[in-house]
Amino acid sequence: MATTSQDPSLDPAQAALLARVEPAVLEEQALVTNNRDFNWVTNKICRIVETETPLWWWVCMAVALATAAFTGIGLLWLVSTGVGVWGLANPINWGWAIVNFVFWIGIGHAGTLISAVLCLLKQGWRTSINRAAEAMTIFAVVCAGIFPLFHVGRVWFAWWLFPIPNANGIWPQFRSPLEWDVFAVSTYGTVSVLFWYMGMIPDLGVLRDRAVQRLKAGLYGKGFSMQQAMDVFRKYLYGIFAMGWRNAGNHWRNYEMAYLILAGLSTPLVLSVHTIVSFDFALSVLPGWHTTIFPPYFVAGAIFSGFGMVLTLMLPLRALYGLHDLITQRHIDNMCKICLGTGSIVGYAYIMEFFIAWYGANPYESYAFINRAFGQYWWAYLMMFSCNVFTPQLFWFKKVRENAALVWVMSIFINVGMWFERFVITVTSLANDFLPSSWGYYSPTIVDIMTFFGTFGLFSVLFLLFLKFLPLMPIAEVKFVMPAADPHGAHGDDKGGKH
Amino acid sequence: MAKTYGMVASFPDTPAFFHAAEKVRDAGFKKWDTYSSFPVHGMPEAQGQARSKVPIFTFCGGITGFTLGTLLVWFMNSYDYPLIVGAQPFFSPVFPFPIMYELTILLSAFGTLGGMFLTNLLPQHYNPLFNNDRFLEVSGDRLVIAIEARDLKYDADSTRAFLEQIGGTDIEEVQV
Numbered sequence: 035m036a037t038t039s040q041d042p043s044l045d046p047a048q049a050a051l052l053a054r055v056e057p058a059v060l061e062e063q064a065l066v067t068n069n070r071d072f073n074w075v076t077n078k079i080c081r082i083v084e085t086e087t088p089l090w091w092w093v094c095m096a097v098a099l100a101t102a103a104f105t106g107i108g109l110l111w112l113v114s115t116g117v118g119v120w121g122l123a124n125p126i127n128w129g130w131a132i133v134n135f136v137f138w139i140g141i142g143h144a145g146t147l148i149s150a151v152l153c154l155l156k157q158g159w160r161t162s163i164n165r166a167a168e169a170m171t172i173f174a175v176v177c178a179g180i181f182p183l184f185h186v187g188r189v190w191f192a193w194w195l196f197p198i199p200n201a202n203g204i205w206p207q208f209r210s211p212l213e214w215d216v217f218a219v220s221t222y223g224t225v226s227v228l229f230w231y232m233g234m235i236p237d238l239g240v241l242r243d244r245a246v247q248r249l250k251a252g253l254y255g256k257g258f259s260m261q262q263a264m265d266v267f268r269k270y271l272y273g274i275f276a277m278g279w280r281n282a283g284n285h286w287r288n289y290e291m292a293y294l295i296l297a298g299l300s301t302p303l304v305l306s307v308h309t310i311v312s313f314d315f316a317l318s319v320l321p322g323w324h325t326t327i328f329p330p331y332f333v334a335g336a337i338f339s340g341f342g343m344v345l346t347l348m349l350p351l352r353a354l355y356g357l358h359d360l361i362t363q364r365h366i367d368n369m370c371k372i373c374l375g376t377g378s379i380v381g382y383a384y385i386m387e388f389f390i391a392w393y394g395a396n397p398y399e400s401y402a403f404i405n406r407a408f409g410q411y412w413w414a415y416l417m418m419f420s421c422n423v424f425t426p427q428l429f430w431f432k433k434v435r436e437n438a439a440l441v442w443v444m445s446i447f448i449n450v451g452m453w454f455e456r457f458v459i460t461v462t463s464l465a466n467d468f469l470p471s472s473w474g475y476y477s478p479t480i481v482d483i484m485t486f487f488g489t490f491g492l493f494s495v496l497f498l499l500f501l502k503f504l505p506l507m508p509i510a511e512v513k514f515v516m517p518a519a520d521p522h523g524a525h526g527d528d529k530g531g532k533h
Numbered sequence: 534m535a536k537t538y539g540m541v542a543s544f545p546d547t548p549a550f551f552h553a554a555e556k557v558r559d560a561g562f563k564k565w566d567t568y569s570s571f572p573v574h575g576m577p578e579a580q581g582q583a584r585s586k587v588p589i590f591t592f593c594g595g596i597t598g599f600t601l602g603t604l605l606v607w608f609m610n611s612y613d614y615p616l617i618v619g620a621q622p623f624f625s626p627v628f629p630f631p632i633m634y635e636l637t638i639l640l641s642a643f644g645t646l647g648g649m650f651l652t653n654l655l656p657q658h659y660n661p662l663f664n665n666d667r668f669l670e671v672s673g674d675r676l677v678i679a680i681e682a683r684d685l686k687y688d689a690d691s692t693r694a695f696l697e698q699i700g701g702t703d704i705e706e707v708q709v
Contacts, residue, residue, distance in 0.1 A: 243672035277655045
């Protein structure tokens with residue numbers, strides 16, 4: 035019978051009654067199912083990198099490269115002609131470029147949320163998805179960075195954004211939120227890379243050691259062997275980047291401290307990045323942009339869209355690599371619930387904006403919002419509202435969360451809806467500003483469309499390279515949440531199974 | 534002539550490994566370490582190690598970043614090229630706060646990663662332990678304790694007997 039600690043001052047009759055109460059044992063679903071052992075985890079993750087590249091990878095790579103070429107062509111067209119080839123025209127001078135920038139930056143936020151915020155909250159389920167989600171963050175920042183970089187017009191002067199002395203002796207202007215954004219996004223990209231790399235050091239050591247083991251065993255047969263040549267490369271390349279990691283207790287002690295601190299640093303960072311992105315809008319005086327709700331609304335939207343993208347990426351990977359024991363139903367459940375939570379916050383923000391527009395009794399503000407929902411861009415607003423507010427509400431139902439194919443389709447809806455949210459915010463406020471005589475209607479050109487379409491290819495190329503050459507999951511962290519890693523035994527008295 | 538680096542012993546499971554580490558600590562060894570492919574909860578205490586020094590590096594990085602951010606904006610927008618924008622002051626601690634904030638985080642992160650490398654004495658691409666086949670298996674599931682020969686209490690025979698006594702198997706000497 036389970037023991038309970040009792041207050042000695044308790045009435046004896048009550049104490050006797052309390053002693054008969056048996057606490058319910060709540061079974062927690064394991065994070066690694068089917069009683070797998072450490073070697074199985076190591077082999078499963080390392081073999082993705084070590085074995086022959088599957089055919090689907092080459093097919094996807096070819097498609098991704100062809101898609102990425104569109105960004106290349108779009109940018110070449112833009113630079114060789116001028117920004118006029120984009121659909122920008124007075125009064126709408128922020129179009130798809132800004133929409134795409136905010137969209138991609140938002141995608142990245144789930145990666146940092148999983149690796150940093152969920153680490154601080156001791157959510158063990160983050161372990162099997164955090165590496166891929168961090169990779170997604172970095173690649174999304176790469177895609178995002180392209181747009182403001184080329185939006186400056188003369189891209190060869192883009193370095194003026196950074197505080198580097200130039201021939202004119204002029205420095206950046208730090209009162210502008212656009213300049214803050216330069217610092218926020220470049221810090222975000224850099225810190226994400228540092229965090230990703232540090233998390234990978236022990237796993238790079240594992241790949242190095244496995245290559246050395248195979249080379250020592252010499253199982254390649256006579257003559258030249260491609261596998262042997264690859265293992266020599268692996269031994270040196272992974273070896274160099276593993277920095278001589280030895281899995282020592284002393285290493286782990288400093289590593290775990292550093293990891294925790296980086297998580298603690300990334301948490302305020304990720305919140306600040308989308309806050310500052312929202313300042314790009316909120317610090318203007320334009321109706322529809324000038325609202326104090328923007329920072330939390332943007333951050334929630336970013337996490338929402340990011341988790342949508344994590345589901346879009348991880349569900350096919352789970353099926354392709356047979357990772358069902360590592361990315362379990364519990365993982366999918368949790369991600370769906372986060373989408374539900376953040377999607378509801380986003381929906382609340384949409385409605386609150388309307389309320390404040392009415393309550394503020396400012397005719398321009400009220401008009402901006404009524405125009406947003408029922409004006410010339412009503413179709414975009416409808417798309418945004420239905421995808422972002424109604425779609426995630428289906429995640430209340432367990433039946434929906436357990437249907438992986440349906441969850442995947444819904445994650446696509448979330449991605450689409452969040453792109454439209456940024457479109458609605460950026461374009462509707464600009465198209466109908468204070469003076470009706472200057473109103474306009476914005477449509478993208480073929481160059482806009484090609485450039486944006488291509489970034490999905492660029493993202494996929496980077497992600498496929500990551501899958502091929504780096505460990506998809508943090509092996510050490512997955513092992514850490516397994517019962518066999520508990521120093522007090524899986525069902526010890528002083529400490530139960532890990533969470 | 535080959536010189537001895539130390540002695541490695543393997544342990545069957547995490548609890549045995551953890552308790553063996555406590556016994557090595559209590560026996561008074563100083564130059565030794567545990568090796569496992571995942572961090573073991575509570576192992577620093579079991580090894581008698583103090584709290585990690587990494588936060589000191591983080592703090593230094595953060596202070597540097599904050600100061601750098603402040604000086605950067607003051608120098609560029611107020612001292613070197615005073616810029617009049619919207620009748621705002623040339624310098625104030627308010628408007629450049631995002632810059633100070635981001636640079637604090639940026640340099641703290643570099644301090645943390647650098648601190649992790651410095652406290653772990655990395656990069657160190659060669660170590661005699663890498664020559665031992667059993668040590669390489671740590672990357673899979675092997676749990677190893679290694680006692681170095683430079684420890685004052687090290688003695689080939691008595692250390693081997695001690696490692697056997699605390700439950701170690703596959704005990705081997707590692708040469709430099």
